[in-house]
Amino acid sequence: MDTLIQQGINAISLGAIYSLFALGYAMVFSILGVLNLAHSAIFMLGAFFGLIAIDQWSLPLWLAFPIAMLGAGLVSVGLELVAFRPLRRRNAARISQLISSIGAAILIVNITQLIFRQIYNSTEAYLPRDLIPSDPIVIESLGLRVQPVRMLIVVIALVLMVLLQYLVNRVRIGQHMRAVAFNQRIAALFGINVSRIFIFTFFLAGVLGGAAGMFYGVVFLNVTPFIGEDVALIGLTAIVLGGMGSIPGAVLGGFLVAGLQIFSIVIGGSSFRNAVVFLLLFIILLIRPQGLLGQPESTRA
Amino acid sequence: MRKVCLALSFLLIGVLALPVLAQDMETPQMGWWDECATPENLPDTVTIGVVFGLSGPISVYGGPQQQAVQLAVDEINESGYLGEGTTLVAMFEDSAGDAEQAIAAMTKLVEEDQVVAVIGPTLSTEAFSADPVAQENGTVVMGVSNTAIGLTDMGDFVFRDSLPESSVIPGTIAQATEVLGLEKVGVLYGNDDDFTLSGYDVFVQALEDNNVAITNEQTFARGDVDFNPQLTALLADEPDALVVSALAAEAVQIITQARDLGYEGPIIGGNGLNSPSVLEQSGDASNGVIVGAAWNIASPDPLSEVWVSNYQAAYDATPDQFATQAYTGAWLMATAIRCGDSADRTAVRDALAAIQDFPTPLGTFSFDEDRNPVHTPVVQIAQNGAFGVLGAEE
Amino acid sequence: MDAVLTPLLDILRPIGITEPVLQFMLVNAILGVSIYLTLHAGMFSLASAGFMAIGAYVGALLTQQSDWPLWAALLGGMAAAGVIAVPIGLPTLRLRDIYLAIATIGFGEVVRVLILNFDDIAASVLTTLQGERVRFRLIEGARGIKGIPTLTETWHLILFLIVLGYLLTRLHRSRFGRAMAAIRQDETVAANMGINVVYVKNMVFILSAVLAGAAGVFSAHLTRIITPAAFGFDKAVDILAFAVLGGTSTWIGPIVGAMVLTAMPEVLRFLKEFRGVFNGLVLLVVIVYLPGGLVNPAGWSRLWQRLGRAQTASPSPSTGVD
Known part of the structure; x- marks a missing residue:
């Protein structure tokens, strides 16, 4: 029982990072209908900017966070301008946009690799160990040991998610985003500046991806130019599982994937955890092809 | 028993390093300066190929390995190990941890660039795909981080200086x-x-x-x-x-x-x-x-200490085991070229296979008849942020 | 064949394309065609990497363990991939677009995990059956199958591609080929026209799997070792890039795309540590300026016009919403 609760906590803190990362994928998809495979590179940049801010500029953590998020958001806007907008202008197939995002991802990762070499003379670096108090909170009665930072991450992640939900549903620019997601042409007719909405969406997606990357760096301390590759597939799975383009779906998907992975470890199948995740994904897709919280395809424009 | 072995090997190192120590008491120097005469028949440049994973996640290991080989090559050239007027050149190629790229890199080095011998690749899986290219071309290939079983069974030109697990x-x-x-x-x-x-x-x-x-x-x-x-x-x-x-x-x-x-x-x-x-x-x-x-940063071996401080001075970083094995590999290769007094591929192979009791940062090093390394591994326990010999603390 | 090949390699070698590189280019060309088939029938399937793994493992076991000749192992690997494609395709191909892509990626991931754990699974099954602990080593998990004989020769690949090209030309002119094109245009309309959509889609999926299986067999007999890591998510995405960079309007496109993308890292070796940056840059620039891919005359002429316009220094057309 004790282990089960402990594992539950593990799942929640991992799920928070996955969800935050998946949100960025989901937002871009809901608006453009395109997968932005460079989002994993943005995630990595979040961790990288955080590392630079803390390790090179000696900034405190609370200042490094917004820097990492802002930096990742700006690069994400750059992606829209360089890899997506020119293709949309040429009416290119969505699949071409997918490939251009791969090209952009390769570019970002390789440039970061060069910068890593310059600064650290290696392709990995560590955040300082004393960055966050690592003494775990011990709850003897339950036999639990919880890292405060992990709980903090869950809290911050949830706050960011609620803020996002508020923004999309209650604030004007969020309503414009939903209008553009529903139908670009109609939105343009209503006087919405569609390209500005695109930029704003990429910025938000980048900020969330950057936050996820920064969390990842803070919890695990190890940062390399390749950490994005580890979450790329997980993020994709999460949004498909939750329902493409659905914001609550991405959050649910992220927690579900983390929960499933950890559940497979608990039942003694750590070697099979990704197979378990994908089998469930497969079954869900067969029953509900639009994902758990997604709308059926016909209602989307 | 192990301690006796260890003591004996230190003694051996001491004896072997004695002539060098006599030249320069401060820093022991690597190499068989006296066992082999200064070569006279070498061309102006001797090029060896090096295949490491220099990009992608594997570069965490491949990067330091490249620096280690470059450091060794610089030392070899500065000290005139291959004789007056002969420069050792290391030609680096990236394999990115990928079997196909490893084959392509090996083919380029061995068939196009006609290197004398090759060091690498970083991963065993790369070695299993790329080493046969060198073997088929009668070129020495020496793994410096390949620990998989059966690696050197691929042929008589396949060596390694990394102890298998x-x-x-x-x-x-x-x-x-x-x-x-x-x-x-x-x-x-x-x-x-x-x-x-x-x-x-x-x-x-x-x-x-x-x-x-x-x-x-x-x-x-x-x-x-x-x-x-x-x-x-x-x-x-x-x-x-x-x-x-x-x-x-x-x-x-x-x-x-x-x-x-x-x-x-x-x-x-x-x-x-x-x-x-x-x-x-x-x-x-x-x-x-x-x-x-196979090696630990806390090794008391004098050559190891010199190596660590030289690496730190050159790159402002601490070398790991794979970098140490890469450094040792470059010196072994240079020693084979020196002792064989030839840049001929087969001569290098024969001279390399003949290396016995060579002092290195890994300890006293020999190749066995299967071209696998022979030297004493260390078992250590970490205490207060440093490694020490296991069992010694009690 | 050597009379053609030797001079060809003499031309290619100075730019970094040695015979093994050419061989990988040709193997990847087969993979490009494999994914092209599904894309051409309107299916966004990323299953080729998984079927390639199946072909590679079956083929390697047949030549190494059972001493089959390459041609027989090739047929075995292709058959295995094709047979497995049936139960995978039937339920999966109902999905569309990105959902199909993810489901097929999931298939590849499951294949990878099964290869990693195959020996353990077999060992535990045998242990339960025999009542005592059994050790089982056949496909070696992450260690990979080692020492696979290098039976693939360049002319095998060239011959295979020539035959494939001939068959593809025939296919496109056939009823089946037209049915594929119709499904890509609009599935519902195609069904109304009396096309058996489920049959056509599944057949195409199987054909695509068979080709990926063939590429796997050829590849395993070039790389000498196969590990599950070589057939993961990265490979699936690479294969997609072959087809899209080359252009999916004709079957030549994916072949060209595969060969260019495979040759590029080798040709760019002189750039040393800047190789990866250029690789990404080239991919990005090519796709942005030629969204239809390299083999797409309309795209080139449009690019040519744009360049011409740029020279006459006319301002770029104002942009509204696309």
Whole structure:
């Protein structure tokens, strides 16, 4: 029982990072209908900017966070301008946009690799160990040991998610985003500046991806130019599982994937955890092809 | 017995290094300066090829290896090891950890650039695909981080200076069992990586040989960072020790997360845990980490100390075991060229195979008849952020 | 064949394309065609990497363990991939677009995990059956199958591609080929036209799997070692890039795309540590300026016009919403 609760906590803190990362994928998809495979590179940049801010500029953590998020958001806007907008202008197939995002991802990762070499003379670096108090909170009665930072991450992640939900549903620019997601042409007719909405969406997606990357760096301390590759597939799975383009779906998907992975470890199948995740994904897709919280395809424009 | 061996090998190093020491008491220098005459028949430039994983995740290992070889080449040229007027050139190619690129890089070096010999590739899986290219062309290829079983069976031009796991781990387990009185352990290993899986194979065999029970086995994948789920499952059985077959980045996480979960017992690992970053990054958590490895940063060998300080001076970083083996590999290759007094591929092969009792940072080094390395591995335990000999602290 | 090949390699070698590189280019060309087939029938399937793994493992076991000749192993690997494609395709191909892509990626991931754990699974099954602990080593998990004989020769690949090209030309002119094109245009309309959509889609999926299986067999007999890591998510995405960079309007496109993308890292070796940056840059620039791919005359002429316009210094057309 004790282990089960402990594992539950593990799942929640991992799920928070996955969800935050998946949100960025989901937002871009809901608006453009395109997968932005460079989002994993943005995630990595979040961790990288955080590392630079803390390790090179000696900034405190609370200042490094917004820097990492802002930096990742700006690069994400750059992606829209360089890899997506020119293709949309040429009416290119969505699949071409997918490939251009791969090209952009390769570019970002390789440039970061060069910068890593310059600064650290290696392709990995560590955040300082004393960055966050690592003494775990011990709850003897339950036999639990919880890292405060992990709980903090869950809290911050949830706050960011609620803020996002508020923004999309209650604030004007969020309503414009939903209008553009529903139908670009109609939105343009209503006087919405569609390209500005695109930029704003990429910025938000980048900020969330950057936050996820920064969390990842803070919890695990190890940062390399390749950490994005580890979450790329997980993020994709999460949004498909939750329902493409659905914001609550991405959050649910992220927690579900983390929960499933950890559940497979608990039942003694750590070697099979990704197979378990994908089998469930497969079954869900067969029953509900639009994902758990997604709308059926016909209602989307 | 082991201590006697160790003492003997130090004695041997001392005797072998004596002539050099006589020249310069301060810093012992590598190389067979007296065993082989200064070569006279070498061309102006002798080019060796080097295939390492210089991009992608593998570059964490390949990068330092490249620097180590470059350092060795610079030392060799500055000291005139290959004779007046002969320059050793290392031609580096990136294999990116990929079998196809390793084959392409090896083919380029061996067939197009006509190098004398090749050092690398970084991964065993790359070596199994690329080394036959060198073998077919009658060119020496020396692995400096390949630990998989059966590597040198590929042919008489395939060498390695990296001890296979099978010659390190059994000693580690035997010694740990004796000192710590192990009865049951939990095993955690990476099962999607050749290096960690081979290590696991040998660990399981060694544990069985020493009658240590395995309470639970858990796996992880390369790039994993959260080991809490696996560790929680393993620790539920209250093992006497955790046996971990992992590479450095994962090892750091495993060690710190195990300690965070309240585990205070020993953590036993292979080559992968033997990286400076493991000690630096896990801090106090590393207390009680036991590593059996071909080489350790704490090695008291004078050549090793010189190597470490030279590397630190050149790159402002601490070398790991794979970099040390790469450095040693370059010196071994240069020694074969010097002693063979020839840049002919077959002559280099023969001279390399003949190397016996060569002083290196790894200790006194020989090749056996299968072109595998022979030298004494070390079993160490981390205490207060530094490695020491296991069993000596009590 | 050597009379053609030797001079060809003499031309290619100075730019970094040695015979093994050419061989990998040709193997990847087969993979390009494999994914092209599914894309051409309107299916966004990323299953080729998984079927390539199946072909590679079956083929390697047949030549190494059972001493089959390459041609027989090739047929075996292709058959295995094709047979497995049936139960995978039937339920999966109902999905569309990105959902199909993810489901097929999932298939590849499951294949990879099964290869990693195959020996353990077999060992535990045998242990339960026999009541005592059994050790089982056949496909070696992450260690990989080693020492696979290098039976693939360049002319095998060239011959295979020539035959493939001939068959593809025939296919496109056939009823079946027209049915594929119709499904890509609009599935519902195609069904109304009396096309058996389920049959056509599944057949195409199987054909695509068979080709990927063939590429796997050829590849395994070039690289000498196969590990599950070589057939993961990265490979699936690479294969997609072959087809899209080359252009999916004709079957030549994916072949060209595969060959260019495979040759590029080798040709760019002189750039040393800047190789990866250029690789990404080239991919990005090519796709942005030629969204229809390299083999797409309309795209080139449009690019040519744009360049011409740029020279006459006319301002770029104002942009509204696309």
